[in-house]
Amino acid sequence: MYDLSVSLHKYSYDNFGYVNLPAKPMAMFDRDFEWSALNRFVADDTRRVSLGVVSGRRRQGKTYLLRALCQAHGGFYFAADEATDAESLRRLGSELARHLRLPAPLRFDDWHRAVDALFALGSEVPVPVVIDEFPYLVRANSSLPSIIQNALAPLRPEFENSRARLLLCGSAMSFMGKLLAGNAPLRGRAGLELMVHTFDHQLSGRFWGIDDPRLAFQVNAIVGGTPAYRREFVREDVPTGPEDFGSWVARTVLSPASPLFREARYLLSDEVDVRDTAIYHSVLAAIAQGSATRNGIASFLGRKSGDLAHALTVLEDAGLISREPDAFKDNRTLYRIAEPLLTFYHGVMRPIWSDLEFGRSTEELWQRSQHRFSGNVLGPHLEHVCRYWTRHLAPDDLLSDLPSWVGHGTVNDPAAKSSHEVDVVVHGHRDGGGRELLGIGEVKWGEEIGIGHLRRLRHIRGLLVAQGRSGAETARLLLYGAAGFSAELRDGAGDDVRLVELADLY
Ligand SMILES: Nc1ncnc2c1ncn2[C@@H]1O[C@H](COP(=O)(O)OP(=O)(O)OP(=O)(O)O)[C@@H](O)[C@H]1O
Ligand SMILES: [Mg+2]
Numbered sequence: 001m002y003d004l005s006v007s008l009h010k011y012s013y014d015n016f017g018y019v020n021l022p023a024k025p026m027a028m029f030d031r032d033f034e035w036s037a038l039n040r041f042v043a044d045d046t047r048r049v050s051l052g053v054v055s056g057r058r059r060q061g062k063t064y065l066l067r068a069l070c071q072a073h074g075g076f077y078f079a080a081d082e083a084t085d086a087e088s089l090r091r092l093g094s095e096l097a098r099h100l101r102l103p104a105p106l107r108f109d110d111w112h113r114a115v116d117a118l119f120a121l122g123s124e125v126p127v128p129v130v131i132d133e134f135p136y137l138v139r140a141n142s143s144l145p146s147i148i149q150n151a152l153a154p155l156r157p158e159f160e161n162s163r164a165r166l167l168l169c170g171s172a173m174s175f176m177g178k179l180l181a182g183n184a185p186l187r188g189r190a191g192l193e194l195m196v197h198t199f200d201h202q203l204s205g206r207f208w209g210i211d212d213p214r215l216a217f218q219v220n221a222i223v224g225g226t227p228a229y230r231r232e233f234v235r236e237d238v239p240t241g242p243e244d245f246g247s248w249v250a251r252t253v254l255s256p257a258s259p260l261f262r263e264a265r266y267l268l269s270d271e272v273d274v275r276d277t278a279i280y281h282s283v284l285a286a287i288a289q290g291s292a293t294r295n296g297i298a299s300f301l302g303r304k305s306g307d308l309a310h311a312l313t314v315l316e317d318a319g320l321i322s323r324e325p326d327a328f329k330d331n332r333t334l335y336r337i338a339e340p341l342l343t344f345y346h347g348v349m350r351p352i353w354s355d356l357e358f359g360r361s362t363e364e365l366w367q368r369s370q371h372r373f374s375g376n377v378l379g380p381h382l383e384h385v386c387r388y389w390t391r392h393l394a395p396d397d398l399l400s401d402l403p404s405w406v407g408h409g410t411v412n413d414p415a416a417k418s419s420h421e422v423d424v425v426v427h428g429h430r431d432g433g434g435r436e437l438l439g440i441g442e443v444k445w446g447e448e449i450g451i452g453h454l455r456r457l458r459h460i461r462g463l464l465v466a467q468g469r470s471g472a473e474t475a476r477l478l479l480y481g482a483a484g485f486s487a488e489l490r491d492g493a494g495d496d497v498r499l500v501e502l503a504d505l506y
Contacts, residue, residue: 022072041192054169055176056196059228075128122164134168149185174317199225221381224340250362264345271318288346327409327425347376401428436471441478449481
């Protein structure tokens, strides 16, 4: 299944004592940081077992990385599945025997024995020992984390005389988060905590091999940065150019025969360990359709805002939504869907779901969804990408200082008895402590940006100056326009203005 041809040389030490890491598999895109962190963790020569935890949402490439790691170091990889404790122990025994080339399966009556057998794999050299899908094992036997904790006890010979590098991996984010938190048995034991993130918009564009920024952005707004969506899910079907985009959407994510079609529905039940997913779907639908405050979501659902606390926490722990505080209003928070495919499903697909399933012309349905695609998907995604780019990727001369926080904000306008939404608010650290406003910005997907937009930002900056916000006088005015800028604006923008085009984001 995996093509992980690696140069199988063992790691070695160069003259300076640095470890030469094994080469990353040719087929592996990016993940240099993760590859290096994992290899350093394994190659560390310390005598005694060490523990690492690898987490990340589904289909981001955790298994891919860990299998490659095991291949490179001759390690042992075990993928648990949903099974009873006894069956898992039996499977582990036979896979371990196969790994050790023993004629008969090993038999473990309990996990104490099994864990020590795993430790014994590292009796001579450091070796990775991976238990993938670890949450399945704990679901069947909740004492497993404390069994491992006890096995990692100082002065135990099995622990002290082994260089096994035990890696526990899982995608149930809320579970993996709790594994090392609070008073959990394994807290403070792990020497590596690696989170495998989704690719950002720039990496996704390169991963999909799309050079045209507009096309890359549109694809990213639908499938996000999950590597499996390009590989297994659409089997390398990449739009051949901007003119192919509509047809690509119709033959992939909107086609009932494509695995991507139902993925958004499965994603939720995969990531969130609950039986009744209705309320979670409704919360996501509310956010996708623009009701992103807590009260907004509550009224969309017809519930009291207090009743939502649990659902919001679960979705947040699973990494499916994020909470974005308002830069200027302490008690106002917006929720954002963190996975583009979910936004696309709720913003575009769900309203036409039965038509799609019953074979109406997909291209026609897609044509009629353009308004929702722009308003619910592309616009909000562009705002998010602009904030992310400003925070992490923008050139130094965009702002007068390094940004330390980028978000959105609401500014009161007492004279007009109204308030203004600001898409991008940038803060930096002030020299003597505290924060300083570095810039405010406006993002537009479908509309050309003109002098009117600039005037609005100037007005808002004036309001912030009047509020006495630190840095407001010199804050830059940032205009991010996917549909370009008017000639008048280009000529009339002063030194304090920066225009950012879609291509700049890539
Ligand atoms: N860095 C990468 N370069 C190229 N392809 C990748 C990369 N990472 C992942 N993939 C592709 O994505 C697929 C899914 O990855 P993988 O099964 O490792 O995800 P996972 O995080 O283990 O997911 P799950 O939690 O569902 O087990 C892989 O089969 C591979 O095709
Ligand atoms: Mg996996």
